[in-house]
Amino acid sequence: MDASKKRIHPRFVRGKYQNIRLVTMYGFMAIFLIMPWLRWDGHQALLFNVTEPKFFVFGATFMPQDFYFFAFIFIIAAMTLFMVTVYAGRVWCGYVCPQTIYVHLYQHVEKWVLGERNQRMKFEDEPMSAKKLAKKALIHAIWGVFSVITAMTFIALVVGTDYLFFNGNPLFFMGWSKLTWVFFGIITFVTHMNAGYMREHMCVHMCPYGRFQSVMFDKDTLLVSYDYERGEARGARKKGTHPEGMGDCIDCNMCVQVCPTGIDIRDGLQVDCIQCAACIDACNEIMDKVGYPRGLIRYTTERQLVHKEKTKVIGFRIFAYIFVLTVAIATATWVATTRNPLELEIRHDRKQLNTVGRNGLVENSYVLKIVNKTDEKQTYMVKLEAVDGLEIRSRFKELPLKANEAYSMPVSIFGDPSKIKAGHTPITITIYSVDGKYSQSAEDIFIYEPKK
Numbered sequence: 001m002d003a004s005k006k007r008i009h010p011r012f013v014r015g016k017y018q019n020i021r022l023v024t025m026y027g028f029m030a031i032f033l034i035m036p037w038l039r040w041d042g043h044q045a046l047l048f049n050v051t052e053p054k055f056f057v058f059g060a061t062f063m064p065q066d067f068y069f070f071a072f073i074f075i076i077a078a079m080t081l082f083m084v085t086v087y088a089g090r091v092w093c094g095y096v097c098p099q100t101i102y103v104h105l106y107q108h109v110e111k112w113v114l115g116e117r118n119q120r121m122k123f124e125d126e127p128m129s130a131k132k133l134a135k136k137a138l139i140h141a142i143w144g145v146f147s148v149i150t151a152m153t154f155i156a157l158v159v160g161t162d163y164l165f166f167n168g169n170p171l172f173f174m175g176w177s178k179l180t181w182v183f184f185g186i187i188t189f190v191t192h193m194n195a196g197y198m199r200e201h202m203c204v205h206m207c208p209y210g211r212f213q214s215v216m217f218d219k220d221t222l223l224v225s226y227d228y229e230r231g232e233a234r235g236a237r238k239k240g241t242h243p244e245g246m247g248d249c250i251d252c253n254m255c256v257q258v259c260p261t262g263i264d265i266r267d268g269l270q271v272d273c274i275q276c277a278a279c280i281d282a283c284n285e286i287m288d289k290v291g292y293p294r295g296l297i298r299y300t301t302e303r304q305l306v307h308k309e310k311t312k313v314i315g316f317r318i319f320a321y322i323f324v325l326t327v328a329i330a331t332a333t334w335v336a337t338t339r340n341p342l343e344l345e346i347r348h349d350r351k352q353l354n355t356v357g358r359n360g361l362v363e364n365s366y367v368l369k370i371v372n373k374t375d376e377k378q379t380y381m382v383k384l385e386a387v388d389g390l391e392i393r394s395r396f397k398e399l400p401l402k403a404n405e406a407y408s409m410p411v412s413i414f415g416d417p418s419k420i421k422a423g424h425t426p427i428t429i430t431i432y433s434v435d436g437k438y439s440q441s442a443e444d445i446f447i448y449e450p451k452k
Contacts, residue, residue, distance in 0.1 A: 007124060008199070008200060008260065008261065008262040009107075009110075009117050009120040009121050009124070010107065010117065010257065010258055010259060010262075011116070011117040011257040011282075012108070012111065012116075012258070013254075013258045013285065014281065015277075015280070015281025015285065016281065017276075017277035017278070017281050018277070018278060018281050021094065021095050021104075021276060021277070024095045024096055025095065025096070025100065025101040025104060026101070028096055028098075029101055029105075032153060033149070033153055035153070035157060036153055036157050036160075036161050037161060040058050040059050041059055043056065043375065044056065044160050044161060044162070045058050045059075046058070046157060047157065047160055048157055048158055049158060049159070049160075050158060051158075054404060055070075056404075059375055060336075060339075060373075061341075061373045061374070061375065063343075063371060063373065063406075065343060065371075066339070068335075069332065069336065069339070072328055072331055072332035072335065073332065075328045076325065076328045076329055076332060079321055079324050079325040079328060080325060081209075082216060082321055083318065083321035083322065085213060085216045085217075086216050086217075086218070086221060086317050086318060086321065087221065087222060087318060088221070088222045089213070089221050089222055089223045089224075089275050090209075090213050090273065090274055090275045091222075091275055093203060093207075093209065093210070093274035093276075094274045094275040094276035094277065095276070097274075099194060099195070099202050099203065099207070100203075100260075100274060100276070102146075102150075102191065102194065103194075103195050103200070103260065104260070105146065105195070106143055106195040106196050106199075107199075107260075109139055109142045109143060109146075110139060112142075113135055113138055113139050113142075114135065114139075117257060123135070140196075143192055143195070143196050144188075144192065146191070146195075147187075147188045147189075147191040147195075148188055150188070150191045151183075151187035151188040152164065152184070154183075155180060155183060155184060155187070158183075159180060163175075164176070164180075199260075200260060200262065200272070203261060203272070203274055204261060204271065204272050210272075210274075211271065213271075218302075218315070218317070219301060219302040219303040220301050220302075220303055220311050220312045220313070220315055221301060221302070222300070222311075223269060223275070223301065223302070224265060224273060224275050224277055224279065224280060224297065224298075224299060225265075225269070225297070225298065225299075225300050225305055226255075226265050226266045226268075226296070226297050227295070227296055227297070227298070227300075228266075229247075230247060230248050230296060231247040231249035231266065231296050232247045232249065233245065233246055233247055234246070234247055234249035234251040234266075235250070235251055236250055236251060236252075237250060237290075239290055239291070240290070240291055242292075248287070248292045248293075248296050249266070249296060250286065250290060252286055254279075254282040254283065254285075254286055255279035255282055256279075257282070258278040258279060258281075258282040259278060260274065260276060260278065261274060265279045265297055277299070279297050280297050280299070283296050283297040284297075340373075340440055341372075341373040341374045341438055342370075342371070342372065342373065342374075342378075342431060342433070342438040342439065342440045343369075343370070343371035343440060344368060344369070344370055344371075344429070344431045344440040344442045345368070345369040345442060346366055346368055346443075346444045347366065347367045347368075347369065348365075348366055348444055348445070348447075349364070349365035349366065349367070352365070353449070354447045354448055354449060356417075356451075357414075361414040361415060361416060361417075362414065362415040362416075362417055362420070362448045363412050363413070363414050363415075364412065364413045364415075364446050364447055365410065365411075365412050366410070366411050366413065366429075366444065367408050367409070367410050367411075368382065368408070368409045368410075368411055368429065368442075369406065369407075370399065370406070370407050370408075370409060370431055371406040372402070372403065372404065372405050373404065374403060374404075374438070375404070377400065377402050377403060378400070378401055378433050378435075378438065379399065379400045379401075379433065379434045380398070380399045380400075380401065380432065380433055380434070381397070381398055381399070381431070381433075381434060382394050382399070382409075382411060382429065382430070382431055383429070383430050383432070384413065384427060384428070384429055384430075385427070385428040385429070385430060385441075387420075387425065387427060387446075388420075389415055389416040389418075389419025389420040390413055390414070390415050390416075390420065390425070390427065390446060391413065391414050392411055392412070392413050392414075392429070393411065394410070394411040394412075395409070395410065395411075396409065411429075413427065413446055415446060415448055417450070420448055421448070422449065423447075423448065424445040424446070424447055425445060425446040425447075425448070426443060426444075426445055426446075427443065427444055427445060427446050428442070429441065429443075429444070
């Protein structure tokens with residue numbers, strides 16, 4: 001009665017789907033490693049500075065006021081994932097998920113150092129010795145290098161490559177702050193633990209996607225499936241023979257040996273399956289050797305495998321996801337294209353709504369929060385849209401702002417009691433760049449309450 005989970009040492013197999021996986025997995029890893037080094041107009045193209053906070057995306061600057069735009073990005077990503085899941089099952093997990101990519105890489109490190117599956121299993125059962133300790137140390141050292149590279153790439157997307165690597169110190173890491181070191185240690189440790197130890201436990205026990213995938217599956221979802229009718233009864237046989245009453249499965253267990261989560265696909269659909277299709281490539285290779293048709297394990301649907309009907313490629317749910325996805329993409333595109341690189345916010349001084357000076361003019365005080373979202377220095381001017389009897393005055397005639405700089409500028413509006421009405425008068429203040437490229441307006445009210 002041993003319920004402990006033994007360490008999985010998958011056999012690595014070659015085939016059509018594994019070749020696709022290698023291209024997609026390590027292609028995405030290469031994109032991740034390159035991202036911090038992309039440049040745009042002399043600056044880092046992708047920088048997600050959460051401390052200020054400011055996000056720089058290929059010349060566009062996003063501040064807290066723009067974070068609603070990222071809500072559309074998350075909605076689009078979620079809808080795309082759901083739509084792909086409805087059509088192709090858990091293909092994200094098998095081909096693109098970072099956890100899968102890193103586990104695959106770290107397991108290959110073990111293969112490089114220890115050898116094939118049987119050698120790795122034998123090594124694990126060996127008693128501890130100096131030789132075993134040295135090999136373990138070498139494995140952890142290589143894992144550590146990959147973990148460190150991953151941590152520095154993550155941090156470079158937050159603080160920038162200039163700060164991280166080109167900070168003027170002989171050894172670049174000597175210029176890091178304590179907070180940088182803390183996050184560097186956390187990310188290195190988490191990467192090392194997830195890919196080196198947690199592995200399939202993350203997919204099976206901790207990842208929520210694996211739990212709610214069954215809710216999205218239907219009879220037309222493409223899944224890795226074992227053809228039970230064709231394969232049973234399973235059993236060993238001589239090459240080139242097909243004993244009567246036996247199925248095509250020769251019970252070689254190769255599909256189990258290559259599975260990164262250690263399941264037997266012949267037991268049916270399981271939450272542990274990440275649809276990496278390693279079992280398909282392994283089974284096809286065996287079928288070729290024994291002279292049987294390929295496809296005993298294959299990508300298919302419940303409708304096709306069980307009900308012997310043609311799969312419905314386009315269904316209501318696909319149309320629903322496409323509709324929602326189209327609306328989200330259209331909205332995000334509209335928001336991005338109509339986004340003003342100059343932001344203006346007016347705050348009325350609530351402590352003293354209006355005062356009357358010695359000259360008899362009524363004064364209202366405001367604070368204009370001006371944000372220059374461009375990547376260039378801009379000079380702005382303030383004006384009050386024409387209202388009879390009102391005049392705006394500010395400390396600066398012109399306001400120079402650096403790239404991505406925000407500034408709160410106090411202004412006052414004076415009103416002539418003989419020309420303005422008592423109560424609330426709508427006003428519009430406009431900020432515009434001296435070169436005429438950018439302008440933004442905001443509305444508020446001018447308050448005049450005569451004393452009785």
